[in-house]
Amino acid sequence: MKPWILGLTGGIGSGKSAAAEHFASLGIHMVDADHAARWVVEPGRPALARIVERFGDALLLPDGQLNRAALRERIFKAEDERRWLEQLLHPLIGQEIASNLAQAQSPYAILVSPLLVESGQHRMTQRVLVVDTPEHLQLERTMRRDQVSEEQVRSILKAQALRDDRLKHADDVLLNDGDLGHLHQQVERLHQFYLGLRGGQP
Structure with a gap:
């Protein structure tokens, strides 16, 4: 069941x-939504490419990871940027959570x-x-x-x-x-x- x-x-x-x-x-079996939110912006995932396309390379750390602090700073001041980011990430986070929950035994x-x-x-x-x-x-x-x-x-x-x-x-x-x-x-x-x-x- x-x-x-x-x-x-x-x-x-x-x-x-x-x-x-x-x-x-x-x-x-436990899935953490915060972890899912981190996974979807890992290097090599489409979401990260879209974020860089919109905000530029300044949002990347030297190792290619997302610079979360810089992104937070960026969207904190701009309501429309925050909305854009949420529309990009929320469905992806939802998919990540659903596929992980589906593995539960x-x-x-x-x-x-x-x-x-x-x-x-x-x-x-x-x-x-x-x-x-x-x-x-x-x-x-x-x-x-x-x-x-x-x-x-x-x-x-x-x-x-x-x-x-x-x-x-x-x-x-x-x-x-x-x-x-x-x-x-x-x-x-x-x-x-x-x-x-x-x-x-x-």
Whole structure:
């Protein structure tokens, strides 16, 4: 039977990566949308050629890889450039995710994406799990992990889907306000529940 797809999302510093890793350690096939976004612009892939054609060689690093920082800078200031890039990349990222999910051998597979709701990627899934964390913990964890200022974290939080929007799309919510052991217990409980679902629905 074809595995059903669980969408896993959460704001920055919510612990969604730690949750995803634990699902993976239980034998669940996992696809990370961020990785797919990186693969589609690897050297030799058509998307990179199109980006260079539009923005010039200045966006390449000496080894031929895409200079992400330069690209971010470029589209940050220009709405139409950002839209052009999204129209180029979103379908390719979608294809990359779909072909990777199609390789899943586990009873269900997971699509991890910080922008699951905003990007419309939730439409590729049968069920959505949101890892939710009180904002003060998100701030603390992200500042500690990325060595960035509170101001920077707040601006990232603002750009991501509002917590309420994310929660509106959730079929399940994992409240991550304890330690890693507590997170793992909740993942294992959900995993047992998911194994009993057909097509992601009880």
